[in-house]
Amino acid sequence: MALLTTSSALAQRTITYNSSSGLSTGICNVFNLATPAKVNDIIHYPVSGGARFNGSAVILEAQAGNTSASNLGTAYALKVGFKAGRKYTLAVTASKISDDPVSSPHLIFSVRTSLPAPNETQPTSCGPVGADRWSMLLNDVVGAAYISSATASNYPLTEWTASEDLDYLFVLATQGSSTKSTQVLINKISITETIPPVFSLTPASIALACGDTSARTFTVNNLGGIPNVTAYEWDLGSASNGWLHQGGPAPATLTTSEPSLTLTPNCGAAQSGIAVSVKAGSTTHGPYRSSVANSGYPTMAITGPDILCAATPQEYRVTGLPCGASVVWNSSNPTLATATTHGNNTGTLARGPQIGDVDLTATISGACGTSTLTKRVRSGPYSLTRPYGTLTFETNAGSYRTVELVTGTDFYGWTYGTNGLLLRASVTSPGIGGYWLLGEPTGSSAEVLSFETTDVGRTAIVRFNPFAPGDKVVHMTFYTTANGCSSGGANSHWLFYRGSSGLAPTGASTPR
Numbered sequence: 001m002a003l004l005t006t007s008s009a010l011a012q013r014t015i016t017y018n019s020s021s022g023l024s025t026g027i028c029n030v031f032n033l034a035t036p037a038k039v040n041d042i043i044h045y046p047v048s049g050g051a052r053f054n055g056s057a058v059i060l061e062a063q064a065g066n067t068s069a070s071n072l073g074t075a076y077a078l079k080v081g082f083k084a085g086r087k088y089t090l091a092v093t094a095s096k097i098s099d100d101p102v103s104s105p106h107l108i109f110s111v112r113t114s115l116p117a118p119n120e121t122q123p124t125s126c127g128p129v130g131a132d133r134w135s136m137l138l139n140d141v142v143g144a145a146y147i148s149s150a151t152a153s154n155y156p157l158t159e160w161t162a163s164e165d166l167d168y169l170f171v172l173a174t175q176g177s178s179t180k181s182t183q184v185l186i187n188k189i190s191i192t193e194t195i196p197p198v199f200s201l202t203p204a205s206i207a208l209a210c211g212d213t214s215a216r217t218f219t220v221n222n223l224g225g226i227p228n229v230t231a232y233e234w235d236l237g238s239a240s241n242g243w244l245h246q247g248g249p250a251p252a253t254l255t256t257s258e259p260s261l262t263l264t265p266n267c268g269a270a271q272s273g274i275a276v277s278v279k280a281g282s283t284t285h286g287p288y289r290s291s292v293a294n295s296g297y298p299t300m301a302i303t304g305p306d307i308l309c310a311a312t313p314q315e316y317r318v319t320g321l322p323c324g325a326s327v328v329w330n331s332s333n334p335t336l337a338t339a340t341t342h343g344n345n346t347g348t349l350a351r352g353p354q355i356g357d358v359d360l361t362a363t364i365s366g367a368c369g370t371s372t373l374t375k376r377v378r379s380g381p382y383s384l385t386r387p388y389g390t391l392t393f394e395t396n397a398g399s400y401r402t403v404e405l406v407t408g409t410d411f412y413g414w415t416y417g418t419n420g421l422l423l424r425a426s427v428t429s430p431g432i433g434g435y436w437l438l439g440e441p442t443g444s445s446a447e448v449l450s451f452e453t454t455d456v457g458r459t460a461i462v463r464f465n466p467f468a469p470g471d472k473v474v475h476m477t478f479y480t481t482a483n484g485c486s487s488g489g490a491n492s493h494w495l496f497y498r499g500s501s502g503l504a505p506t507g508a509s510t511p512r
Contacts, residue, residue: 011195012190013042013193014040014188014189014191015039015040015188016188017053017056017058017186019055019056021039021040021053022038022039023039023053025053028050029046029049029051029125030050030051030052030053031045031046031076042078043078043079044076044078045076045077045078045079045115045168046076046077047075047115047116047123047170048075048122048133048137048172049074049075049122049123049125049127051076056187057094057095057185057187058076058185059184059186060073060076060107060128060172060183060184060186061074061173061182061184062074062175062176062183063177063181064178065131065178066178068131068132070130071131071174072131072181073128073129073172073173074127074134074173077171078168079168080167081165081167082111082167083162084162084163085162086161086195087161087193087194088159088161088191089157089160089192089194090142090156090157090189090192091156091192092107092109092154093187093188094152094153094185094187095149095184095187096176096184097185098176098177098182098183099177099180100177100179100180103175103176103182104146104175104176105146106144106174107145107147107155107171107172107184107186108171108172108173108174109141109143109171109172110139110140110142110172111140111142112140112166112167113168121134128173134174137170142157143157143160152185159194197288199220199221199223199224199278199286199288200223201218201220201221201276201288202219203216203218203290205290205292206290206292207293208271208292208293208295209322210268210296210322211323211325212265213265213323214264215262215263215264216265217260218234218260218263218274220232220259220260222259226278226280227280227281230279230280231256231278232258232261232276232277233255233277233278234253234254234255234256234261234275234276235252235253235277236250236251236252236254237252237272237275238272239251242266242270243264243265243266243271244264245261245262245264249266261276269367271292271294272292273290273291273292274289274292275287275289297364297368297369297371298320298322300319300320300321300371300373302318302362302374302375303316303317304316304317305377306376306377306378307379307380307485308349308377308378308379308380309381309484309486310351311350311351312350313348313349314349315347316347316360317346318345318362318373321364322366323366324366325345325364325367326345326364326365326366327346327347328362329341329349329361329362329363330360330363331349331359332358332361333356335352336352336354336356336357336380337351337352347360349377354379355380357376357379358376359377360376360377361373361374362375378431382429382430382483382484384432384480384489387429388405388428388432389426389427389429390405390428391403391424391425391426393421393423394422394423405493421463421464422461422463423461423462423463424459425460425478426458426460427458428458432482433458433480433482433483434457434478434479434481435478435479436457436459436479437479438460438462438475438476439474440474440475443465445465447464447472448462448464448465448474449466450462450463462474473494473495476495477493478491
């Protein structure tokens with residue numbers, strides 16, 4: 001029986017032992033026949049000792065022992081034919097009979113490329129035989145189970161992969177009670193083979209945002225090189241599948257002679273998944289499926305200038321706009337900038353009389369619903385308006401305070417140590433480019449020991465001279481080189497500190 005799935009086929013063979021199996025109940029080795037027994041079209045052979053048949057189950061006897069001669073077991077073989085690289089799963093329906101109720105005989109399945117020599121295994125005997133006649137079957141074990149119930153139960157075994165082509169499956173019963181014979185009754189053996197797919201459909205899945213009308217091509221891949229393919233039967237679920245084919249609505253089903261099918265999403269509709277079956281001669285393979293995940297709006301963004309300098313209206317548009325959608329543009333503050341909606345889904349923003357930041361909003365509407373996008377736009381040039389930076393200064397050796405950086409005169413009372421007090425002035429206002437210049441001399445004999453800039457000139461680092469006595473002053477100017485629309489401008493800063501008398505250097509100590 002073949003069970004077809006989207007990725008593989010499961011071929012299952014079941015060997016059932018019952019009154020229709022054609023086995024005799026009157027002999028002590030039911031498989032020791034001139035013409036091998038065949039059950040469910042699977043040939044059976046005796047291997048180690050003799051299996052019996054009671055009309056509904058094959059009976060294997062076993063008994064645990066401490067020596068090879070007393071450790072008894074029974075085995076038989078089935079000519080199955082396992083293919084290299086294929087995955088198989090075994091299951092057995094079995095029960096036990098034993099005068100020792102706590103014993104659980106071990107049922108072991110192994111595989112080989114050939115039957116062992118008769119003189120090694122004693123296949124013509126009746127009943128169980130010693131371990132030297134079946135121990136070689138413990139190699140290449142593919143599954144095992146302890147049969148613990150006196151009622152017929154199903155024992156599924158672990159999946160395994162054939163390392164090479166293997167013809168025979170061996171069934172061996174061992175262990176059980178050490179004082180009394182134990183019987184394993186096998187009612188059924190199932191062999192499930194996982195067959196690799198001979199065809200596949202790509203892509204296996206796609207994600208479609210609402211309004212995406214990009215054509216998609218689905219392709220059947222002939223992985224197994226199957227000849228005589230005559231048709232590909234495509235199933236789109238229903239006539240309301242959300243797809244277009246060759247310019248019109250795609251039907252629920254269609255047949256092609258080519259392995260590919262190109263479909264276009266219908267604007268604003270949800271698309272169904274795709275299935276295809278392949279006709280090769282008299283055999284139909286599949287169906288193979290491609291799933292479709294429908295989501296909301298695609299990723300969109302507003303494009304256009306970040307700053308309005310001139311009075312001329314600037315154009316903005318939405319990228320990634322889905323089909324059938326319209327856009328309405330609005331400004332959060334018309335006194336800063338006025339938004340206008342145009343019929344081609346673009347908008348313009350015109351600078352107003354005041355300067356500041358404005359939010360430009362695009363409201364998108366259509367079959368996919370409503371969505372909004374926002375872009376922050378500067379109306380007019382940037383300027384050094386409060387707060388536009390930070391001033392960090394050393395209040396004592398290793399202790400710092402940060403305040404707002406403003407123009408004009410700022411007074412701070414400081415104490416200081418021999419390292420010299422540190423001051424850092426940073427312009428942090430966005431859109432402003434520029435640099436600091438110091439209006440004071442520097443050096444070991446000046447009030448300012450050192451001066452440097454970082455952050456492309458936007459931060460000034462000043463270290464006052466601890467050996468210069470009394471209150472000191474520093475004059476710095478920040479020169480604006482860019483404000484988004486033009487360049488030029490300067491802001492002066494007079495920074496004072498008050499301190500005690502200077503420290504007198506000792507010896508040849510150099511100020512740091």
